[in-house]
Amino acid sequence: MGSTVIAIPDGEAVAPVPKEKKRFRESLLLVVSFLREKKNKHDTKKLIHSIKVGIALVLVSLLYLLDPLYKQVGENAMWAIMTVVVIFEFFAGATLSKGLNRGLGTILGGGLGCLAAAFAQEVGGVGNAIVVGTSVFVFGAAATYSRLVPRIKKRYDYGVMIFILTFNLVVVSGIRAEEVLQLARERLTTIVLGFSVCIFTSLLVFPIWAGDELHDSVASKFEDLASSIEGCFEEYFRLVNEKENQPSFSFSRCKTVLHSKSKDESLVNFARWEPWHGKFGFSYPWARYLKIGENLRDVAATILSFKGCLQSDRQTSQTLRELIKEPCEEVGSSLAWTLRELGDSMKKMRRCQTVTSIMPKLKSMRQELSLVMSPSTLGLLENGDGLEIASFLFTLTVMVDKVEELTKEVEELGELAHFHV
Known part of the structure; x- marks a missing residue:
């Protein structure tokens, strides 16, 4: 039987992948690998x-x-x-x-x-x-x-x-x-x-400590909230696509933190019964983890309140958002840095230098936001646009206050638990 040879024409040049899609794919791969690692680790424990x-x-x-x-x-x-x-x-x-x-x-x-x-x-x-x-x-x-x-x-x-x-x-x-x-x-x-x-x-025999699980769980929430802040700000200030009405950013990490109260309380209750082990001695201040968890849920709820700005029927034009983009993005990146710094200090059980680095940063954030929220800036906008942007800025100010309270709680935990310097 004869064979038929089919000629395959040279393909056209492949269009380069847009930077936004490439960045989205990289983020997706990181999330998938993180979840796979956590799943494998939990399956091993089971x-x-x-x-x-x-x-x-x-x-x-x-x-x-x-x-x-x-x-x-x-x-x-x-x-x-x-x-x-x-x-x-x-x-x-x-x-x-x-x-x-x-x-x-x-x-x-x-x-x-x-x-x-x-x-x-x-x-x-x-x-x-x-x-x-x-x-x-x-x-x-x-x-x-x-x-x-x-x-x-x-x-x-x-x-x-x-x-x-x-x-x-x-x-x-x-x-x-x-x-x-x-x-x-x-x-x-x-x-x-x-x-x-x-x-x-x-x-x-290979003990599975509730204290270790609680410590790692609370420390990981700081990274979740930091990533949520960055994603939320990137979504808010991105170029508006007229064909796309719904935002692509997901608040799943914030919702996970928000619904973690019962799990934290159970782990604290179990950890109190455990003897001295690893990094945790007798009379370890487990109750402080509940207070930190409560503050983390407050921050998560504040981030979720941005959802109204992202999904509002009346969206502010990109030109008007550009007026507040630079100072707001700077505040957002500073908040994300602060949360990561606090989470890292908890994970490694080291004292966080709040007095010399974080507290002054939070104070400068308030000053920047007060300048952006001045009547001279918001007065240039139309009534509806000014109201929507004022709501966004007010929520951002509340978030700065919540992060400051969280910083104090982490510092107090470091003192009570004798974190190393």
């Missing part, structure tokens, strides 16, 4: 956690598999397995928190339950049922009410729940006081064994 849980389950299963151990604990070995399944959490601090809560709840609930059961046996007859019912009502109601107290619910909710469960199981068991004490002792022993296996595996 794999380590899964392996650790498997190891802990194998260790407690030896209570069933080895005859000498089984003769000591018998069927109560199931409580050790249940303890591992229930309290083994992703972070070491969460495991320690749940384990201590379960232990304290079991001891208090079992102890008070034994006393109530023994007293009911002494009373005997109808009084037995009255004592049991009254004790169940009083302790159950009091413990349930304590679970509704915010401070107790945040740190000890699981322990109070275990207290209620253990107390009721012991009191209404209906067996003799001697057997109650023996049963409580055997179950407590197996629970302690399960707790010990969890703590050993969680703290000594």
Whole structure:
């Protein structure tokens, strides 16, 4: 069979890629590589956690598999397995928190339950049922009410729940006081064994610390906000394309920071339970991270308020924006630099030279914005244009104030946590 040769004509010269598209592609590649790196790192942690849980389950299963151990604990070995399944959490601090809560709840609930059961046996007859019912009502109601107290619910909710469960199981068991004490002792022993296996595996085998996660998470938010500021300003002052009504800039990073409150509170709660490790000693000021997180969310909310300027139906012409472009871009780049400097100082745990560098910079930003917002400048604009630009400048001024508050919080954290100079 003959073959047909198809001639391919020389292609025309490829048009050069515009600088804006090239810059967008480079930014997109950086974001994708960053997300891929974070995903791989998190997947590795999840794999380590899964392996650790498997190891802990194998260790407690030896209570069933080895005859000498089984003769000591018998069927109560199931409580050790249940303890591992229930309290083994992703972070070491969460495991320690749940384990201590379960232990304290079991001891208090079992102890008070034994006393109530023994007293009911002494009373005997109808009084037995009255004592049991009254004790169940009083302790159950009091413990349930304590679970509704915010401070107790945040740190000890699981322990109070275990207290209620253990107390009721012991009191209404209906067996003799001697057997109650023996049963409580055997179950407590197996629970302690399960707790010990969890703590050993969680703290000594590639521990995943909530404190490290919280520290890195808060430090990374500074970079997210700095990038958002730069992208927002670039979008606002770019050439206006009449065919494009919606802005291409995404506020996803700001929204992520804005919705991080519950995660930060959980990590702080777990970190408080963790022992000394790495860079974090005893009585480390974890509460300061909540204050810094709150200030970061304020900055993120201020950046999101620029969305109204970007998506406004009545856009100011590019010529009018050029009047404020240079000073505003200078302020925006200074804010981004400040946030990166603060984030870097937190990440490396070094004192940030706020007095000599950042604070004077913020003061000069205010002076520049006050000159731009003067009536002589805004009076040259039409009413609608002046209002829109005044709104943009006012939001920018608010952002400078928020960053100044954030700078003070980071400086105070450095003093309390003894960051190196």
